[in-house]
Amino acid sequence: MNNKNKVILSFIGVFASVALLVISTILAENEVISAALAVVLTIISIISVFVAIFYAAKVDYETGVYECRNCGHTFKPTFKAYILAVHTLTTRCLKCPECGKSTRCKRRNAEKGE
Ligand SMILES: [Zn+2]
Structure with missing residues (x-):
């Protein structure tokens, strides 16, 4: 599916x-x-x-990955961070694992399907 x-x-x-x-x-x-x-x-x-x-x-x-607004790093948050994060339909406040800053990360579709 x-x-x-x-x-x-x-x-x-x-x-x-x-x-x-x-x-x-x-x-x-x-x-x-x-x-x-x-x-x-x-x-x-x-x-x-x-x-x-x-x-x-x-x-x-x-199906989603998030792009840091500060450094542009794309990452997948933990499910807990994902659930607890303040969000809109296309953005989510997450802490970037690369630069450590909390930004309104943009949602992107993950490349791999299944
Ligand atoms: Zn970053």
């Missing part, structure tokens, strides 16, 4: 989980399903939303 497919798959996962949450809420409100079943479905869908988001983050982490 290539990276693009993984990103699409994780988005489908998020949408499917949210859809399950909405559907179970509607069914419970209309008393189609019991309250207990609605709670179970809600818990399942919340867990799957978190799993899908985590998977999306993991795919984004695995």
Whole structure:
């Protein structure tokens, strides 16, 4: 599976989980399903939303490298640094392993596929 497919798959996962949450809420409100079943479905869908988001983050982490604004060095941060870093869609505040400065590093797609 290539990276693009993984990103699409994780988005489908998020949408499917949210859809399950909405559907179970509607069914419970209309008393189609019991309250207990609605709670179970809600818990399942919340867990799957978190799993899908985590998977999306993991795919984004695995497919990206970051370029230091100070020295231009391209590096891959640790997963912990990646998760905790303040970020936008295309930049992330990371500490460069080369020059040691924390800059708004630009995201680049990693060269290797799998
Ligand atoms: Zn640097």
